[in-house]
Amino acid sequence: MSGKEEFIELFKEKITRPGADALLNFLEHKSDFFTAPASARYHLACEGGLCEHSLNVYHCLVDYLQRERVQELYGLEYSEETVAVVALLHDLCKIGCYKKGFRNVKNDATGQWEKVPTYSFDDPLPYGHGEKSVYIANGYIRLTREEAMAIRWHMGFSGPEDPRTVGQAFQKYPLAFALATADMEASYFLEGEP
Secondary structure, three states: OOHHHHHHHHHHHHOOOOOHHHHHHHHHHOOOOOOOOOOOOOOOOOOOHHHHHHHHHHHHHHHHHHOHHHHHHHOOOOOHHHHHHHHHHOOHHHOOOEEEEEEEEEOOOOOOEEEEEEEEEOOOOOOOOHHHHHHHHHOOOOOOHHHHHHHHOOOOOOOOOOOHHHHHHHHHOHHHHHHHHHHHHHHHHHHOOO
8 A cells, every 4th residue: 555545545534523624635735745755855755755655644643642651641632633633744844845846966876967966945934843843734723722732843943932831831731742762763764864
């Protein structure tokens, strides 16, 4: 099963609230979600990387929430829909931001310069990172406050705001911490640099 097929299957199975069909239609037919990279140069900087990254974060979040310590000590329990919403939609902000191009790289074996494909980042709606993902998702489905906070803070930061704010968000909304942990696990350990 391809990443796109897995994403669509998970989305349809788990996300059933009003507006979900319109959001999936947007992702499939009116955006580059399934062909965009996850980053310009770091993790999954390849066609389809954004979809693959979203699936990786989903699986990491599911695993995190099943850990004995998380369940018994912290008592974190979320619906399957909430887990799917925050993980699969956390990086909607990257839709339409990556442009294909080329850059010159010196071939170590031959010493010759070669053109290699690359991506550049150009955000047509500079609304913030997590904030923009919340904005896009909320245009189709209604997010709970905890879902919105988790998506907003999935990077653990987002701009030059008061650095205490992220800690306050993680304390009040443990799903935000769980999603940030899953995102970092996927980005740094599963996907890594090319």
